[in-house]
Amino acid sequence: MSQDKSYPDWFAVDWGTSNLRVWAMTASGTVLDQAVSDQGMGKLTRDRFEPALLDLIGDWLGPNKTPVIACGMVGARQGWVEAPYQTTPCKPFVNQLTAVNFLQDPRLQVYVIPGVCQKDPADVMRGEETQIAGFLSLNKNWDGVICLPGTHTKWVQISADEIISFKTFLTGELFDLLTHHSVLRHSIDTDGWDDDAFQTAVSEAISRPEAIAARLFSIRADDLLHDRAPSQACAYLSGLLIGAELAASRPYWLGQQIAIIGGSTIAKHYADALQAQGAFATVTDAPRMTLAGLSAAYAKTKETA
Amino acid sequence: MSQDKSYPDWFAVDWGTSNLRVWAMTASGTVLDQAVSDQGMGKLTRDRFEPALLDLIGDWLGPNKTPVIACGMVGARQGWVEAPYQTTPCKPFVNQLTAVNFLQDPRLQVYVIPGVCQKDPADVMRGEETQIAGFLSLNKNWDGVICLPGTHTKWVQISADEIISFKTFLTGELFDLLTHHSVLRHSIDTDGWDDDAFQTAVSEAISRPEAIAARLFSIRADDLLHDRAPSQACAYLSGLLIGAELAASRPYWLGQQIAIIGGSTIAKHYADALQAQGAFATVTDAPRMTLAGLSAAYAKTKETA
Known part of the structure; x- marks a missing residue:
């Protein structure tokens, strides 16, 4: 300063x-x-x-x-x-x-x-309500669905400036637990990425979401038997979890205007996964939305003061 | 001795x-x-x-x-x-x-x-192959499906004394990670149990397995908003994970003769969940099957000696 x-x-x-x-x-x-x-x-x-x-x-x-x-x-x-x-x-x-x-x-x-x-x-x-407030303060009269990926990803239905309903998924926390604490940690390099492996997994999980616990173990078995690259495994795991989430959140996003508020990497993964389903999302920056929401709240305190 | x-x-x-x-x-x-x-x-x-x-x-x-x-x-x-x-x-x-x-x-x-x-x-x-060998040594000419619940639960198709195919689920490891390392640990008492909560969750997960990552977070939200009992939460989580596994393993167990080889508590949970789906399983004791399998292998060494 x-x-x-x-x-x-x-x-x-x-x-x-x-x-x-x-x-x-x-x-x-x-x-x-x-x-x-x-x-x-x-x-x-x-x-x-x-x-x-x-x-x-x-x-x-x-x-x-x-x-x-x-x-x-x-x-x-x-x-x-x-x-x-x-x-x-x-x-x-x-x-x-x-x-x-x-x-x-x-x-x-x-x-x-x-x-x-x-x-x-x-x-x-x-916390997410503040990001949503920030987004709506910058996008007047916006109706649609906001996805906020993170440790606990939220899907939020917005209409007439109100939060109508929302649903939280443990996707990010599952990814962290599986990559760092489960048997899969031996087979995953979290610094790596592979777009094809990601999209394959998204597609598999959306079409058969119930098979996910079996597909998770297959990451380990593929490594043991077929030497799958650990960087590919990371993208595949991420795709499985996000794909299962998209299958369950479909009633939220199908045919809707979609905005994603998140860190740049994870927001891009969600946008890519949605795009493969024919759904197009606007991606916005999470810290910027937080600050916009806090600013809107500050302005409110001045109004009422 | x-x-x-x-x-x-x-x-x-x-x-x-x-x-x-x-x-x-x-x-x-x-x-x-x-x-x-x-x-x-x-x-x-x-x-x-x-x-x-x-x-x-x-x-x-x-x-x-x-x-x-x-x-x-x-x-x-x-x-x-x-x-x-x-x-x-x-x-x-x-x-x-x-x-x-x-x-x-x-x-x-x-x-x-x-x-x-x-x-x-x-x-x-x-390890499971030895328990299977033990089971088959005690049950001659047995065809059907063997479920071996554990950290990595196996479903194994048996015909003419051979392992035809099998599928591993990360169910037990997910349960341990979620109860001890995730945000759900605040809302779960692993010493408690509630049969109704278990069966409700099994049924929910079998009918909508893709919703599981959202249902997981609802365990936390139910605790915060509705004071759901932590012992009920434990049974509910177990039911969700086992239910999703049964949805994905249905091609294995539907219409088949089923045996479960496992610890007495977890084997009973699987048998109860299957029974609610109209499938009846024989439950056998895992250490006894392991010992029978090792004995069969020992006998084999004497034959070939």
Whole structure:
């Protein structure tokens, strides 16, 4: 950040299970600086959240009380403060933020964005609602389906600026467990990739999704008997899991306008898999949508102030 | 073991990835004693197999050379000695054992039973072929399908005493990973059980197997939103995974005579799940089948001697 005395007007904070990311912002939405640490919610007891935040933004804080808008698992029951879920159907764009009212540092004013839940079938999100709000703030009157790939991938149906319904898949977590902790770890090189192996697996899994547990073991057997390349195996596994997910989420995406909000690599894999099914998706950048959503929430606090 | 001078005629050894189990045997098949240790193949370098075996049987060895018949991962490429796979279709009942020819102790004579592989679709087994041989030695002229539930569950088609084809599912390993290493670990008590939750999940997974990655996350969401009991969640998860496996293995078991070789708890779960589908299975005890198979292999060595 520059050394003059223009302090940030507010801080945007994305506080997930594994990481903490902050942006120092002006009121008009300019990013003055940003920082990241590994002090995710999963590592912190309640009294360690404020020190973890101050580690990153302490040097940037001006003398006055500065708003901090945070989204993600920081608002879970085991987080800094529980920000109760909104229930679908609802706007992702939050009407009510939860304030942290037990702060030590008088310069901080912290608000946490609530997650969204669906009662039946039971489902929950925390963090994705902010990305969705960001996307909708940049794409007015957009109806369709948003896919947010990640550890727990979400498919979200949007209509009239509301989250109508959503469904979470454990796909990313299964991929991590299988590549690092299962017998398949001997047969998979996670640095490798092979588009053909990926598309073959997507197609196999979409046509026979029930066979997936058997196909998983075949990755190991193919390595033992046929020396399949470990890089090919990585793409094949990813394709199996994403293909099975596309088979189950078909009612969400078939014939719909689709947007993907995710990291560039995984978002491309989803877009490629969908394209092979004749479905075309717009790909957008996850951190940018998070920041847009946090900015929209900040603007909301100014309206109501 | 008794203190008289009747030494064992041979040793039966089940040497898997995690554990080593030995039985001291008479030529006529009586068990004189047994022992188990955690010195599985996964923990041993090549030079540590002989000491690990002697730790268990050293005190029982007589002065003469004594045969040791071993099955399981001890015969893998990373094991004590590689016992090359037989290829389907083949009798599980081994014609050719692989001798360990670099033993230090002159009282040992060690033979390893080969695994079985299938070229297309690629698949492998090591250890199960011995249980199958044991089952067939006790059930002459038995045709049908054998299910061997475990970390890597096998479905094996048997005809005219031969393994015709088989298919491996990662079901048990997925259950362990999900209950101990995924986000679901917060919502699952692995000591609990609930038959209704199990059967509900089996039925859901059989009718819509592609939805499994979404149903997995619903276990977490149900806990957060509806306080589902963690013991119920355990049975529900098991039912989902076994149900998806039954959907994919249906061509194996539908209309067939079925035998299950497995630990008593998991074998009962499979039998219950199959019964709800109108399929009735004979349940047999895995260690007893292993010992019967090792005994059959020992008898074979006497024939050819």
